[in-house]
Amino acid sequence: MYMQIQRKTLAQEVAERLIQEITNEEYAVGDKLPIEPELMKIYGVGRSSIREAIKILSIKGVLSVQQGVGTFVTSKNIQESLEDQINNAEFKEVYEVRSLLDSKIAARAAVNRSDKELEAIKMYLDLRHTMAEENKALECYQADINFHISIAEACGNNLLKEIYRIASKHILRTFESSNNNNTDSFKISQKIHTDLYNAIEHKDSDTAARIAQLIVEKVY
Known part of the structure; x- marks a missing residue:
């Protein structure tokens, strides 16, 4: 990928x-x-x-x-789409949007996810692990983003899902430089991502929200 x-x-x-x-x-x-x-x-x-x-x-x-x-x-004032605005935003602004949404999305996904959506979350979790272990950085970063997007897909709120999808695409562009094409931090954080999946699988919204916030804060 x-x-x-x-x-x-x-x-x-x-x-x-x-x-x-x-x-x-x-x-x-x-x-x-x-x-x-x-x-x-x-x-x-x-x-x-x-x-x-x-x-x-x-x-x-x-x-x-x-x-x-x-x-x-008709106008010199350009009405930027949400995607344009996010693409033009500072990384810290986009990251703040994601950090505010992560726990709420995880909690909603735990309640609303279907079996098919759960399969997609697990697929990207496993792919994230495989790519990290094989030190395939770009593929690992993409799998990580897709893991989180697949959780948003399961949250049951289309607007939240779309905002999160666009913000995540922007964050993906920063992964390569911030991680120097290295997957070590993704290997370390695989367990807590597995814990998040398990909470969603068991429809435990409180635990899912708590773990998602820990991931945002990089408390592994």
Whole structure:
């Protein structure tokens, strides 16, 4: 299981250039964008990339598409998605979000988890152990993140699950540098992660919450 390098699509690059031009007032609020064929020439991309870029900026509240009339600049203030905000946040802010949520999510998962969700949690727990023992750092970090995400998947609250999933993806990017491609701390913490799994398996919400908090505080 490998981390995927996220590459920007042509549409994302066009969207970023448009945002920069709107910020620099090359296009002012109220201005109509050039028609699609002109935009294709300006940015050197195909029609689908232009349309996707416009869709991205429409969702962010920057552009407004009026059918049969054109596309207009409606705002310079970009409405960032939750994922954008988390991606742009400081690591300590994202970590604080996770630390506030971990014990509550673990407690809810202990109550709400299904047998299938429990199997997924166990699968990632075992994979975490195997990858740590084999000193496969990236795979170990990914398995650890997936272990915690699978617990969030079982918590029964879709919003909590989504916030946690996005925050965890951000934290994954810090594991490599903070652990120096080493799995020693993951070997040490395997027992307490197993204890967390056991508490969830036995539907012991109080113990699950307590252990999850110890994991956050790195008290192994």
